[in-house]
Amino acid sequence: MKEFIINKNDSGQRVDKFLTKAVPKLPKSLMYKYLRLKRIKLNGKRCEISTRLNENDVMQLYINDEFFENDNTEQVFLSAPADIDIVYEDENILLANKRVGLVVHEDESGTADTLINRITxxxxxxxxxxxxxxxxxxxxxxxxxDRNTSGIVIAAKNAESLRILNQKIKDRELHKKYLCVTVSVPEKKQAELKAYMIKDESTKMVAVFDKPNDRTKTMITKYRVLKENTELGLALVEVDLITGRTHQIRAHMAHINCPLLGDGKYGSNRINRQLGVKTQALCAYSLRFDFTTDAGILGYLNGKEFTVDNVWFKDKLF
Known part of the structure; x- marks a missing residue:
């Protein structure tokens, strides 16, 4: 028999959601069966998959030990460096400035050196x-x-903060701004662009059109030129995404003939080589909390804005 005492981070979840994470080796079909047979109990009584857990509840599982064999997957993070660039931190959240080249989660490369493993x-x-x-x-x-974009990534330190932030992002109550360098200066110093895109899954690239069709998705991008380097023909541009499409900034700016410096997919490799820039000049440099509804334990963040000061391309080119 295995017993779980529900702590603060576990509370509020449905029974089935908790079991899926707490006993990942237990197939869902068996989980449902064991709940019916009362081989999984909550506080000594039968429970349903939809029952919500409360702090200090006791869950008892009368199931085979094989489902609890520890494969140490939770220790993978220990093989990643603990080195992170912290923009802000408190007891609930951490804002990290991700460097270029670091992936946020494990990908097809299988590397353990990811941002989340470093933070953990x-x-x-x-x-x-x-x-x-x-x-x-x-x-x-x-x-x-993306791997080759730098900037602010939000990490939640507890389950309640994670739940709140996920909802606030969904409700668009957090606002990010980006800095980028464009090859050539946009004709208008500031504008709101509207176009239509299709992602090609085979090439992992986005095609942009001025008119919609039955396959396109709308994308809207606001920008303003902050500085110009007339000698090199570059512009430092601040971008505000109204929609959040794949490669939106890179593809949309390239569509108006102002591709990002260092961008190998949508930009000019010739100019990138000339200037010795090997990665896209793009940084998610600003994050503002604009809560319009109750934010629970994170209410103190409302109205606060955080920025990355050491944007690698800003001082180098401007």
Whole structure:
């Protein structure tokens, strides 16, 4: 018999959601069967998959030990460095400035050196996360950016913060701005662009059109030129995404003949080589919390804005 005492991070979840994370080796079909047979009990009584857990509840599982064999997957984060560039941190959240070349989660390369593993290792060393004391929660990212884009990524340190931030992002109550360098200066110093895109899954590239069709998705991009380098024909541009499409900034700026410097997909490799830039000059440099509804334990963040000061291309070219 295995017993779980529900802690604060576990509370509020449905029984089935908790079990899926706490006992990942237990097939869902067996989970439903064992719930029916009362081999999984909550506080000594039968429970339903939709029952919500409360802190200090006791869940008892009368099932085979094989489902609890520890494969140490939760320890993978220890093989990643604990080195992160922190923009802001408190007891609930951490804002990290992700460097170019670092992936946010594990990808097809299989590397353990990811941003989330670095953050988890960092919190582990601070005694703010112990996998042995958690049944279903681990520090989690609330947003992601591409490997070759730098900038702010939000990590939640507890389940309640994760739930709130995911909802606030869905409701568009968090606002990000980007800095980029364009090859050639946009004709208008500021504008709101509207176009239509299709992603080609085979090439992983986006095609942009001025008119819609039955396959396109609308994308809207606001920008303003902050500085110009007339000698090199470059512009430092601040971008505000109204929609969030794949490669939106890169593809949309290229569509108006102002591709991003260093962009190998949508830009000019000749100019990139001339200027010795090997990665796209794009940074998610600003994050503002604009809550319009109750934010619970994160209400203190409302109205606060955080920025990355050391944007690698800003001082180098402007």
């Amino acid at each position: 290792h960092y919190l582990y060393l601070k005694d703010e996360y112990d996998p042995d004391k958690e049944s279903s929660f681990a520090p989690a990212l609330c947003n992601r950016i």
